[in-house]
Amino acid sequence: MSKKYAPVKKNDQFEADIIDLTYQGMGVAKIEDFPVFVANAIPGEKVRVGVTKVASSYAFGRVVKLLQESPDRNNDIDNTVITTGIAPLANLKYPAQLKYKQTQIEQLLKKQHIDATVAETLGMENPVGYRNKAQVPVREIKGQLETGFYRRNSHNLVPIEDYFIQDPEIDKALVVIRDILRKYHLSAYDENEHRGVLRTVMVRRGYYSHEMMVVLVTRSKKLPMDTVVVDEIRKALPEVKSIVQNVNPDKTNVIMGETNNVLWGNKVIFDTLLGLKFAIGPNSFYQVNPQTTEKLYTLAAEKADLKGDEIVIDAYSGIGTISLTIAKHVKQVYGVEIVPGAVDDAKRNADMNGIKNTKFVLGKAEEQMVKWAAEGLKPDVIFVDPPRKGLTPELIEAATTMQPKKIVYVSCNPATLARDLDEFILAGYHIDGPVQPVDQFPQTTHIESITVLVKD
Numbered sequence: 530m531s532k533k534y535a536p537v538k539k540n541d542q543f544e545a546d547i548i549d550l551t552y553q554g555m556g557v558a559k560i561e562d563f564p565v566f567v568a569n570a571i572p573g574e575k576v577r578v579g580v581t582k583v584a585s586s587y588a589f590g591r592v593v594k595l596l597q598e599s600p601d602r603n604n605d606i607d608n609t610v611i612t613t614g615i616a617p618l619a620n621l622k623y624p625a626q627l628k629y630k631q632t633q634i635e636q637l638l639k640k641q642h643i644d645a646t647v648a649e650t651l652g653m654e655n656p657v658g659y660r661n662k663a664q665v666p667v668r669e670i671k672g673q674l675e676t677g678f679y680r681r682n683s684h685n686l687v688p689i690e691d692y693f694i695q696d697p698e699i700d701k702a703l704v705v706i707r708d709i710l711r712k713y714h715l716s717a718y719d720e721n722e723h724r725g726v727l728r729t730v731m732v733r734r735g736y737y738s739h740e741m742m743v744v745l746v747t748r749s750k751k752l753p754m755d756t757v758v759v760d761e762i763r764k765a766l767p768e769v770k771s772i773v774q775n776v777n778p779d780k781t782n783v784i785m786g787e788t789n790n791v792l793w794g795n796k797v798i799f800d801t802l803l804g805l806k807f808a809i810g811p812n813s814f815y816q817v818n819p820q821t822t823e824k825l826y827t828l829a830a831e832k833a834d835l836k837g838d839e840i841v842i843d844a845y846s847g848i849g850t851i852s853l854t855i856a857k858h859v860k861q862v863y864g865v866e867i868v869p870g871a872v873d874d875a876k877r878n879a880d881m882n883g884i885k886n887t888k889f890v891l892g893k894a895e896e897q898m899v900k901w902a903a904e905g906l907k908p909d910v911i912f913v914d915p916p917r918k919g920l921t922p923e924l925i926e927a928a929t930t931m932q933p934k935k936i937v938y939v940s941c942n943p944a945t946l947a948r949d950l951d952e953f954i955l956a957g958y959h960i961d962g963p964v965q966p967v968d969q970f971p972q973t974t975h976i977e978s979i980t981v982l983v984k985d
């Protein structure tokens with residue numbers, strides 16, 4: 530690829546209109562057709578841009594002066610949530626956020642030459658304080674243990690007490706835990722030296738149950754003062770039902786390690802979703818926005834139009850949330866999931882809710898689907914709910930070989946969704962009805978949606 534000529538250099542300033550918003554929530558300005566991505570600038574604004582970094586085909590900039598403000602700008606926020614990337618879209622009023630998410634999907638489908646409509650994003654009534662899970666790094670700043678969030682694109686911790694999108698009870702618990710760790714002089718992890726004890730504090734809280742799990746992720750096997758620390762945490766936070774130490778000894782950005790030691794209480798916490806009870810372990814994926822998850826699953830089930838006699842596959846089944854919520858509307862569900870603890874939770878969740886027509890298999894969805902296809906399994910409907918990287922060609926081939934009438938694609942990344950939809954269309958499926966975005970992650974750039982594919 531030929532190298533573009535960069536018409537700007539670092540520290541240059543220029544005035545520009547912001548013409549677009551990237552999928553990371555940066556404003557786009559152009560100078561001689563050369564894109565400059567500007568933090569905290571939104572479409573419709575005119576700004577004086579200061580160039581902060583120049584690459585061969587784009588540059589980054591910051592707002593030196595806001596010359597003309599968009600009516601969509603939300604000024605009612607603490608800027609830390611933008612600079613840390615906790616809530617990179619919080620500078621947009623909520624209706625504009627919903628529109629942005631719809632438009633992002635439309636643009637990605639168009640790029641892939643997919644002819645489909647995208648419905649308006651279903652939003653939340655109160656789009657703050659919704660996250661049921663926090664994972665905050667622990668670092669030492671000026672000789673003191675701090676919890677907070679990294680400044681965007683860095684590993685520099687910004688101490689924070691109000692995380693804006695997390696359940697406020699979780700925010701309060703984080704401060705209590707931080708103060709207990711300080712009181713007993715526990716050391717924070719130092720990434721550069723690979724030293725210190727506490728790397729991350731994870732807190733999860735059941736939306737309906739109010740049960741809390743605290744996970745202390747440590748570099749070292751030993752957690753000094755564990756007995757007193759645990760005792761103080763559970764006394765100070767009566768909602769806590771489980772305190773776990775997770776050991777992650779590696780020099781890595783991966784948050785959780787493989788070993789969990791239950792320090793006090795249960796191995797799991799429980800919560801309810803669509804009237805069913807779920808056990809959730811420390812390493813299991815559980816949707817972070819329980820309020821919209823209920824809408825999402827209800828819609829996904831409605832769109833599948835289940836009659837009661839279907840064989841269904843739930844690929845990427847996690848702790849069985851989709852499988853178990855649709856089980857009563859179908860004959861049999863087969864789930865596949867890669868995390869052993871999540872499969873154990875899914876089986877336990879089926880038992881706990883008296884559901885007998887589900888079968889959960891531990892494995893890679895892309896391999897298990899090929900096995901099922903080879904065994905002659907003929908599902909009527911396949912649900913896929915993959916992580917951000919989307920589906921593999923093998924999975925798509927296996928799924929279409931089984932020739933289900935419907936495929937319901939729950940996606941958390943419209944870029945991989947568009948790529949995969951193209952493959953399904955080539956394999957003889959078409960998109961039925963509009964793609965439906967559901968705002969699982971208000972104030973952030975993440976986009977969740979449901980698409981239904983039907984056999985031609």
Ligand SMILES: C[S@@+](CC[C@H](N)C(=O)[O-])C[C@H]1O[C@@H](n2cnc3c(N)ncnc32)[C@H](O)[C@@H]1O
Binds near residue numbers: 845846892
């Ligand atoms: C977006 S979550 C969906 C989970 C579940 N459907 C839910 O809504 O709670 C994706 C799940 O896929 C699992 N996963 C990731 N890669 C996988 C793979 N190759 N095969 C099977 N499961 C995988 C993750 O552990 C996670 O539980």
